[in-house]
Amino acid sequence: MLTDRYDNPISTSSTKARDLYVTAVDKLLEGAPHIVEAFEAVVAEDPDFALGHAGLARAQQATGNATKAREIISKARELAGNATERETGHINVFDLLASGKTKDGFTAVADHVTAHPRDAMVAQTSTSIFGLIGFSGLPGREAEMLAFTSSLRPHYGDDWWFLSQYAFALCETGQVDKASAVIDRSMAINPRNAHGAHVRSHIDYEAGETLTGVSYLNNWLKDYDRSAVMHGHLSWHVALWSLQMGDTEQMWQRVDADVKPGVALGMPINILSDTASILYRAELAGETVPKEKWREVSAYASKFFPNPGLSFIDYHAALAHAMAGDSDALSKIISNPKGPAGELVRDAAEAFAAIAGQDWLKAERLLTHCMSDDARLGGSRAQRDLLEFSLLECLLKQGKTEEARRLLTLRRPVLADTHPVQGL
Structure with a gap:
């Protein structure tokens, strides 16, 4: 046979x-x-x-x-x-x-x-953050992903696919050096593995290797078809690093050519979350984001995800609706959150509504509660930094600068020198 x-x-x-x-x-x-x-x-x-x-x-x-x-x-x-x-x-x-x-x-x-x-x-x-464990909405999902991939380890040896998934699980549980060695083995076997290039990018992000990461990914993307499923999201990583370096020209170039609705050819979940995320992180860093860009991503969210259903999608949709001023779409998420992490979605959505209304104290309280177990919302540590930095902005707007600095140093020390929020 x-x-x-x-x-x-x-x-x-x-x-x-x-x-x-x-x-x-x-x-x-x-x-x-x-x-x-x-x-x-x-x-x-x-x-x-x-x-x-x-x-x-x-x-x-x-x-x-x-x-x-x-x-x-x-x-x-x-x-x-x-x-x-x-x-x-x-x-x-x-x-x-x-x-x-x-x-x-x-x-x-x-x-x-x-x-x-x-x-x-x-x-x-079930191996990826976008898999069944990653989107389960249950506590401890990062440890569960590592346990799941570790159970497979004796059966796969030096298989390039398995090594890339194992490396991601290691990275998301804070074992960055070990993850780096594993992904290097994977990419040596199959250097055109887009999921492996994605994991390499996350490891560089967690290690604070911004210049190394953006250089690697820009070169890797040159030979990657725009129609492939990971192209838009890898471009988001480039845009994010460009923002960190202060290269807003390259950031907008990537967003407008490869990330946003109407140009990206990937999955709707990535197009929504990547666009909403990079627009807001740009605003947090002090970049002016035209209102029309928010209306565009809000309309996209309403078209492709009209009903709440998956926490990761829902809180990014809520952000887009809040920034665009679509109170009806935002209220739909707040009043009818779905799934095992629904209560955290409601907190995040109400926090974004408060931010849009400049009620910084209310947003601070909601985000603090939401972030007590934000991994349940789904996404990577890099993606959930959106919530971390939103809370920092709320603190800064209230004059709590030292508290904001202390929080960033405690929770995301590798990013403490990147100035992710204007005024920090």
């Missing part, structure tokens, strides 16, 4: 379909461009290969086409009669995820990976 790159038997008799499948899986794992087309080539070569259809469904989901993903996973289920037990479980996982049953999906992932740890397509659903 033929096997994939991870030595898992697969139910196709076509060597060409197998080779195409291995290539397609690698493309998805590395965030390469044209992942949908890669899996379409697999099912064109062997229309009866159930796992090929499951991969295509996952690729559609990963590029933001949930409706298409649900249609395609139904085809995979129809073809699963001749599949192996592992392949049947694999298809079941993606069926649950395509149907929006994330809680049941994570249970299925955990059971499946215990039995089949080298099923990387299933494992990758």
